[in-house]
Amino acid sequence: MVFKRRDKRSYMQMTRDFIYPKGGFRRAIQYVIHRMRRLPDQPHRIARGVFAGTFVNFPPLFGVQMVSAAALAWVLRGNILAALLATFLSNPLTTPFIAMGSLKLGHWMLGIEAPLNFHFVLAAFTEAGVQIWHNFLALFTSDVTQWDKLIDFFWFLYWPYTIGSILPGIFFSFLTYYLTIPLVHAYQKLRAAKFKERSEKRKALKARIAAMKSSAAGDDEAPGGP
Numbered sequence: 765m766v767f768k769r770r771d772k773r774s775y776m777q778m779t780r781d782f783i784y785p786k787g788g789f790r791r792a793i794q795y796v797i798h799r800m801r802r803l804p805d806q807p808h809r810i811a812r813g814v815f816a817g818t819f820v821n822f823p824p825l826f827g828v829q830m831v832s833a834a835a836l837a838w839v840l841r842g843n844i845l846a847a848l849l850a851t852f853l854s855n856p857l858t859t860p861f862i863a864m865g866s867l868k869l870g871h872w873m874l875g876i877e878a879p880l881n882f883h884f885v886l887a888a889f890t891e892a893g894v895q896i897w898h899n900f901l902a903l904f905t906s907d908v909t910q911w912d913k914l915i916d917f918f919w920f921l922y923w924p925y926t927i928g929s930i931l932p933g934i935f936f937s938f939l940t941y942y943l944t945i946p947l948v949h950a951y952q953k954l955r956a957a958k959f960k961e962r963s964e965k966r967k968a969l970k971a972r973i974a975a976m977k978s979s980a981a982g983d984d985e986a987p988g989g990p
Contacts, residue, residue, distance in 0.1 A: 805843045807952065811944040812842025815937045817850025822862055822933030824925045829854070850940070862932075863925065870928025878920050885921065892917035 816836035825832050829851050837847035854862065867880055878884065891913040899909040 805846075807945045807948040809841065810843045810846045810948050811941045812840045813837045813844060813846030814842075814850045814944045815941040816840055816842055817847035818853065818940045819933045819937040820847075821851060821854035821858075822866060822929035822936070824863075824922060824929070862929070865932065866925050866928035867921065868928065869931065870924030870926070873927055874924055876920065876924055888913075888917050888921050 817833045820829050820833045820836060830848055833847040833851050834844045837844045864880070867885075870876075871878060871880060895910055895913040898907070899911075901907065902909045
């Protein structure tokens with residue numbers, strides 16, 4: 765296969781590359797931006813896709829982030845591939861800051877008083893996960909399902925996270941939207957100018973070769989000397 769890796773990565777390597785890319789986050793972000801600029805579409809459609817992909821980085825859409833980005837880009841009539849590429853701007857380094865900022869803003873907007881520290885958040889996720897597993901096993905046993913930890917998780921973490929993510933999500937989405945349009949337009953204009961220059965050089969070269977062939981043919985047909 766053409767696109768098959770020569771050296772198959774182990775699960776440990778794939779996990780490590782997901783947490784920290786092999787070339788670093790700076791190179792990964794540069795690659796994403798480079799791919800966005802080279803997309804064969806109109807600048808405003810690419811910008812709409814970037815808007816959609818940036819926005820879904822903020823709400824807690826665990827596991828359906830790319831699907832949500834593609835759906836939102838489709839609704840906005842934006843470039844779906846640009847939306848999918850923009851989701852990679854959310855990574856293990858930026859996500860904790862997005863999450864804590866959204867949580868604090870959501871708690872402030874909803875008037876919730878709760879200790880927003882690492883231990884509180886970790887305990888809430890752990891207890892909710894344990895209760896989900898317990899309720900799943902309860903489907904096959906006589907145990908009674910329990911929902912108290914899941915309800916607390918929803919009202920003290922998930923719901924404030926969702927509410928608090930809307931305003932910063934919209935702000936940064938519009939910011940990337942208005943930054944993307946001139947960047948893509950300038951890149952496409954520069955690329956078109958380079959393509960035109962290369963095309964003119966090829967035409968000039970072909971004309972020069974044709975002239976040389978015509979001149980050589982004329983010399984061959986000229987009458988010889990005595």
